[in-house]
Protein backbone atom coordinates (compact mmCIF):
# COMPACT_ATOMS: atom_id res chain seq x y z
CA UNK A 1 0.00 0.00 0.00
CA UNK A 2 1.25 3.48 -0.86
CA UNK A 3 2.08 5.79 2.00
CA UNK A 4 -0.62 8.37 2.49
CA UNK A 5 -1.30 11.26 4.81
CA UNK A 6 -4.57 10.31 6.50
CA UNK A 7 -5.51 13.96 7.03
CA UNK A 8 -5.42 14.50 3.31
CA UNK A 9 -8.50 14.55 1.16
CA UNK A 10 -9.79 11.17 0.11
CA UNK A 11 -8.64 10.09 -3.36
CA UNK A 12 -12.28 9.34 -4.30
CA UNK A 13 -12.81 13.13 -4.61
CA UNK A 14 -15.56 13.26 -2.01
CA UNK A 15 -13.93 16.36 -0.53
CA UNK A 16 -13.79 14.59 2.84
CA UNK A 17 -10.66 13.56 4.72
CA UNK A 18 -9.51 10.03 3.91
CA UNK A 19 -10.00 8.99 7.53
CA UNK A 20 -13.63 10.21 7.42
CA UNK A 21 -14.33 8.66 4.03
CA UNK A 22 -12.82 5.50 2.54
CA UNK A 23 -10.28 4.62 5.23
CA UNK A 24 -12.75 2.93 7.64
CA UNK A 25 -13.87 0.74 4.74
CA UNK A 26 -10.30 -0.06 3.70
CA UNK A 27 -9.42 -0.91 7.30
CA UNK A 28 -12.48 -3.15 7.66
CA UNK A 29 -14.11 -1.01 10.37
CA UNK A 30 -17.15 -0.18 8.24
CA UNK A 31 -19.09 -1.89 5.47
CA UNK A 32 -20.12 0.05 2.39
CA UNK A 33 -23.81 0.97 2.81
CA UNK A 34 -24.38 1.28 -0.93
CA UNK A 35 -22.92 0.12 -4.21
CA UNK A 36 -21.92 3.70 -4.90
CA UNK A 37 -19.93 3.89 -1.68
CA UNK A 38 -18.24 0.59 -2.50
CA UNK A 39 -17.43 1.89 -5.97
CA UNK A 40 -15.80 5.03 -4.53
CA UNK A 41 -13.83 3.03 -1.98
CA UNK A 42 -12.61 0.68 -4.73
CA UNK A 43 -11.48 3.67 -6.78
CA UNK A 44 -9.51 5.08 -3.85
CA UNK A 45 -8.09 1.61 -3.18
CA UNK A 46 -6.80 1.67 -6.77
CA UNK A 47 -5.19 5.05 -6.20
CA UNK A 48 -3.63 3.83 -2.94
CA UNK A 49 -2.56 0.50 -4.48
CA UNK A 50 -4.54 -1.51 -1.94
CA UNK A 51 -4.87 -4.83 -3.77
CA UNK A 52 -6.16 -6.63 -0.66
CA UNK A 53 -9.26 -4.45 -0.50
CA UNK A 54 -9.90 -4.72 -4.22
CA UNK A 55 -9.81 -8.50 -4.10
CA UNK A 56 -11.91 -8.64 -0.91
CA UNK A 57 -14.64 -6.53 -2.54
CA UNK A 58 -14.63 -8.49 -5.80
CA UNK A 59 -17.36 -11.12 -5.85
CA UNK A 60 -15.83 -14.49 -4.85
CA UNK A 61 -17.14 -16.09 -8.09
CA UNK A 62 -15.16 -13.53 -10.10
CA UNK A 63 -11.79 -13.94 -8.38
CA UNK A 64 -8.90 -15.39 -10.39
CA UNK A 65 -5.60 -16.74 -9.11
CA UNK A 66 -3.65 -13.97 -10.86
CA UNK A 67 -5.84 -11.06 -9.65
CA UNK A 68 -3.12 -9.60 -7.48
CA UNK A 69 -0.50 -9.69 -10.26
CA UNK A 70 -2.87 -8.14 -12.79
CA UNK A 71 -3.94 -5.43 -10.34
CA UNK A 72 -0.33 -4.59 -9.50
CA UNK A 73 0.52 -4.27 -13.20
CA UNK A 74 -2.47 -1.98 -13.81
CA UNK A 75 -1.59 0.12 -10.76
CA UNK A 76 2.03 0.49 -11.83
CA UNK A 77 0.95 1.69 -15.26
CA UNK A 78 -1.92 3.97 -14.33
CA UNK A 79 -1.83 7.40 -12.79
CA UNK A 80 -5.40 8.13 -11.73
CA UNK A 81 -6.52 11.75 -11.76
CA UNK A 82 -10.12 11.72 -10.67
CA UNK A 83 -13.52 10.15 -10.59
CA UNK A 84 -16.96 11.29 -11.68
CA UNK A 85 -20.02 9.30 -10.65
CA UNK A 86 -22.60 9.63 -13.42
CA UNK A 87 -25.50 7.47 -12.26
CA UNK A 88 -26.35 5.10 -9.44
CA UNK A 89 -29.20 2.65 -9.93
CA UNK A 90 -29.91 0.67 -6.80
CA UNK A 91 -32.50 -2.07 -7.13
CA UNK A 92 -32.44 -3.85 -3.79
CA UNK A 93 -29.71 -6.47 -3.66
CA UNK A 94 -28.32 -5.64 -7.09
CA UNK A 95 -27.18 -2.22 -8.21
CA UNK A 96 -25.24 -0.53 -10.93
CA UNK A 97 -23.01 2.51 -10.83
CA UNK A 98 -21.97 4.38 -13.94
CA UNK A 99 -18.79 6.40 -13.61
CA UNK A 100 -15.89 7.88 -15.49
CA UNK A 101 -12.42 7.58 -14.04
CA UNK A 102 -9.73 9.80 -15.54
CA UNK A 103 -6.07 8.93 -15.86
CA UNK A 104 -2.96 10.30 -17.44
CA UNK A 105 -2.32 8.65 -20.80
CA UNK A 106 0.91 8.89 -22.82
CA UNK A 107 0.11 12.27 -24.33
CA UNK A 108 -3.34 13.20 -23.12
CA UNK A 109 -5.84 12.50 -20.38
CA UNK A 110 -7.76 9.30 -20.91
CA UNK A 111 -10.97 8.07 -19.42
CA UNK A 112 -12.49 4.80 -18.29
CA UNK A 113 -16.27 5.10 -18.62
CA UNK A 114 -17.86 2.04 -17.11
CA UNK A 115 -21.19 0.79 -15.85
CA UNK A 116 -20.30 -1.49 -12.95
CA UNK A 117 -22.59 -4.13 -11.52
CA UNK A 118 -22.76 -4.88 -7.82
CA UNK A 119 -24.51 -7.43 -5.66
CA UNK A 120 -25.26 -7.45 -1.95
CA UNK A 121 -24.82 -10.73 -0.13
CA UNK A 122 -25.17 -10.96 3.67
CA UNK A 123 -24.87 -7.14 3.98
CA UNK A 124 -21.64 -7.08 1.96
CA UNK A 125 -21.55 -5.28 -1.36
CA UNK A 126 -19.39 -6.90 -4.03
CA UNK A 127 -18.25 -5.74 -7.44
CA UNK A 128 -19.37 -8.30 -10.03
CA UNK A 129 -18.39 -6.97 -13.46
CA UNK A 130 -18.66 -3.94 -15.69
CA UNK A 131 -19.45 -2.80 -19.21
CA UNK A 132 -17.06 -0.37 -20.85
CA UNK A 133 -18.94 2.52 -22.46
CA UNK A 134 -17.85 5.19 -24.98
CA UNK A 135 -16.01 8.08 -23.34
CA UNK A 136 -18.14 11.02 -22.24
CA UNK A 137 -17.57 14.52 -23.51
CA UNK A 138 -16.68 16.92 -20.76
CA UNK A 139 -18.05 20.40 -20.82
CA UNK A 140 -15.13 22.79 -20.47
CA UNK A 141 -17.13 24.71 -17.86
CA UNK A 142 -17.75 21.66 -15.64
CA UNK A 143 -15.87 21.40 -12.38
CA UNK A 144 -12.72 19.39 -12.96
CA UNK A 145 -12.76 15.66 -12.18
CA UNK A 146 -9.58 16.07 -10.13
CA UNK A 147 -11.46 17.85 -7.33
CA UNK A 148 -9.52 21.11 -7.63
CA UNK A 149 -12.76 23.11 -7.61
CA UNK A 150 -11.69 24.77 -10.86
CA UNK A 151 -13.38 24.47 -14.23
CA UNK A 152 -12.04 21.74 -16.50
CA UNK A 153 -10.73 24.28 -19.04
CA UNK A 154 -8.76 26.09 -16.32
CA UNK A 155 -7.36 22.88 -14.89
CA UNK A 156 -6.67 19.51 -16.53
CA UNK A 157 -7.88 20.09 -20.08
CA UNK A 158 -7.00 23.36 -21.75
Ligand SMILES: [Zn+2]
Pocket residue numbers: 010011012013014018021022023040041044
Ligand atom coordinates in the same frame (compact mmCIF):
# COMPACT_ATOMS: atom_id res chain seq x y z
ZN1 LIG B 1 -13.36 8.29 -0.19
Ligand SMILES: [Zn+2]
Pocket residue numbers: 144145146147148155156
Ligand atom coordinates in the same frame (compact mmCIF):
# COMPACT_ATOMS: atom_id res chain seq x y z
ZN1 LIG C 1 -8.14 19.19 -12.69
